[in-house]
Amino acid sequence: VAWWTDTFPVLSADIISTVEFNHSGDLLATGDKGGRVVIFQREQENKSRPHSRGEYNVYSTFQSHEPEFDYLKSLEIEEKINKIRWLPQQNAAHFLLSTNDKTIKLWKISERDKRAEGYNLKDEDGRLRDPFRITALRVPILKPMDLMVEASPRRIFANAHTYHINSISVNSDHETYLSADDLRINLWHLEITDRSFNIVDIKPANMEELTEVITAAEFHPHQCNVFVYSSSKGTVRLCDMRSSALCDRHSKFFEEPEDPSSRSFFSEIISSISDVKFSHSGRYMMTRDYLSVKVWDLNMESRPVETHQVHEYLRSKLCSLYENDCIFDKFECCWSGSDSAIMTGSYNNFFRMFDRNARRDVTLEASRENSKPRASLKPRKVCTGGKRKKDEISVDSLDFNKKILHTAWHPAENIIAVAATNNLYIFQDKVN
DSSP, X not given: OOEEEEEEEOOTTSXXXXXXXXXXXXEEEEEETTSEEEEXXXXXXXXXXXXXXXXXXXXXXXXOOOOEEETTTTEEEOOOOOEEEEOOOOSSXXXXXXXXXXXEEEEEEEEEEEEEEOOSSBOTTSOBOOGGGOOSOOOOEEEEEEEEEEEEEEEEEOSOOSSOOOEEEEOTTSSEEEEEOSSEEEEEETTOOSOOEEEEEOOOSSGGGOOOOXXXXXXXXXXXXXXXXXXXXXXXXXXXXXXXXSTTSOSEEEOOOOOGGGOOTTHHHHHSOOEEEEOTTSSEEEEEOSSEEEEEETTOOSSOSEEEESOGGGGGGHHHHHHTTGGGOOOOEEEOTTSSEEEEEOBTTEEEEEETTTTEEEEEEOOSSSOOTTOOOOOOEEEOSSSOOTTEEEGGGXXXXXXXXXXXXXXSSSEEEEEETTEEEEEEEOOO
């Protein structure tokens, strides 16, 4: 696999916490722990620079969330952006949803390249004119100006979640979206901010009886009544909103039976699902647990149709990963535009790609040392024991502080975005 790359360094305090392409792939949004959203725009092809198409440059930066304090619970609400989701474009402006732990905001991103001049009641510098000195009526005119990208909050959806929001997903009807926290899922209308409908509630009457939490949720890409949510027990429930207003009873239940011979102290922790994603076709869904990524056919609940090992060599390291809390890391996964490949992250700034048709996989590394612009990425291999070959890296020398949790794939082309802690890497299939 050959890719070329752009890298965008971010201040060390602002670790990237989410990455998302819009529906055309021309815009790429990132959110960080500092509550900022940075949007990159793809360059159009230039005759003088024929290879410039595909390069992404900063388009807009804005502060989406600020740190808050819940005085009733004496809790600090951090500004970190947990998720960004784009709305389908309806006009010249772009809209996206961004959320921190408690509050979801709808942002409008629009361009201005003209300004009005010739007002009657104020001068060009903005000062009000004396009404008695106005002797003639002027018609304001629009004059060209330097392009300005504005981000303005259009809606704020707040006070609906007791626990931390982990997912938002826009429905295929383009009118509603869901938000999920540890124990509940709410359904919102994009035009209504003061109320939402609770569609899933798994909170037990006695919190001491709590055995699982919701880890991720997503709407079906084509059927507006269907959504799925995953749990910390390694199960996925598919719900149909036509069956009842409160979807506490699932329509389908996806769970792979556990092999008793491989059961250990860590089994429950590593089986927790950190991400669930429908394929673009809507036929399959993908789940990511700590060591593997699985592809499920929606028509078969008993077991996945594909299981891809992401970093099986870490199974022997689970004890130390538990002690340094890495075992609780939440890795995301994503589909290619054609659903023929999947991608997810790992440690040491490695990320894994699986070709579903050719049944091949590759490990690549996103690092500034080996990612010069337009350079090809070389596949990496991890050595688990015995004699180490020249190009291999030992499992004992992996850096667990360098982790790729967030990735995104262009909806139509082989362009991927990889967030490596505080750097954003954009790779593209190499064009000869």
